[in-house]
Amino acid sequence: MTQELATEPRVSAFSEDPMLVRKAFSHFPSGVAVLAVDIDDEKHALVASSFMVGVSLEPCLVSVAVQKTSETWEHIKSAPSLGVSIFGKGQGGLTRKLASKDRAARFEQVAIEVNESGSVFIEDAALWLECSIHEVTGAGDHWMVLLEVHKLGVGDNEPLIWHGSKFRELVDAQSIDIN
Ligand SMILES: Cc1cc2nc3c(=O)[nH]c(=O)nc-3n(C[C@H](O)[C@H](O)[C@H](O)COP(=O)(O)O)c2cc1C
Incomplete structure (x- = not known):
């Protein structure tokens, strides 16, 4: 089968302007997680x-x-245990609150559970993991952090989706059998 040459090329060189790259990458959907810990009665969320x-x-x-500029990372990088909660449907506002600039106010009126190892979990999330830091590698302006999962729990809530700089919810599409 012959492929016609596209009149408009699919890809082109790009400026490494972080805002432009961020805008292009926003076309890739993902879930949203929060890493949270309680260290000496102070809670931290990333x-x-x-x-x-x-x-x-x-x-x-x-x-x-x-991000290498993250202040929260400096606090949580030596914690023995980290709680990870995957945000669920209806938790977009909570996601923004936990990422707000005012670090001290992030947990105000947020329903959480703290376990004996200091891991903090968000109520009504889609998935919870208790992790420890396995490896940290520099990756440009970010740290690539590998977390080892020690315990997990599945919630009833569907996951929240982050796409196009907006929070979205899942809808059922035609099912595809991948096996
Ligand atoms: C939807 C969303 C996704 C984010 N994803 C990341 C991420 O993947 N990595 C990261 O370092 N910061 C991410 N951030 C920003 C951090 O949550 C936080 O705001 C930033 O690290 C500055 O706060 P800090 O200095 O307390 O860490 C995201 C924020 C939002 C709202």
């Missing part, structure tokens, strides 16, 4: 759409890319 599951199954590893 919201991340770069969170990804399934990096490895044995050991069970997930990943998250953290």
Whole structure:
């Protein structure tokens, strides 16, 4: 089969303007996670759409890319245990609150559960993981963080979707059998 040459090329060189790159990458949908810990009665939250599951199954590893400028990372990077909550349907406002500039106000009136190891979990999330930091590698202006999952829990809520700089919800599409 012959392929016609496209009149408009599919790809072109781009300026490394972070805003333009961010806009292009916003076409890729993801879930949104929050890494949260309680250290000496102070709670810290790091919201991340770069969170990804399934990096490895044995050991069970997930990943998250953290901006090197993150102040929260400086607090949580030596925590022995981190709580990860995957935001659920209807939690877009909560996601923004936990990512707000006022770090001290992030947890005001937020329903959470703190366990004995200091992991903080958000109520009504879609999925909860208790993790420890497995490996941290520099990746340009971010840290590529591998987390080892030690415990997990599945919630009843469907996951929230981040796409086009907006929060969206899942809708059922035609089912596709991948097996
Ligand atoms: C929807 C959404 C997704 C985000 N994804 C990331 C991410 O993947 N990595 C990251 O470092 N920051 C991400 N951020 C920004 C952080 O949550 C946080 O606002 C930023 O790190 C500054 O706060 P800090 O200095 O307390 O860490 C995201 C924020 C929002 C609202």
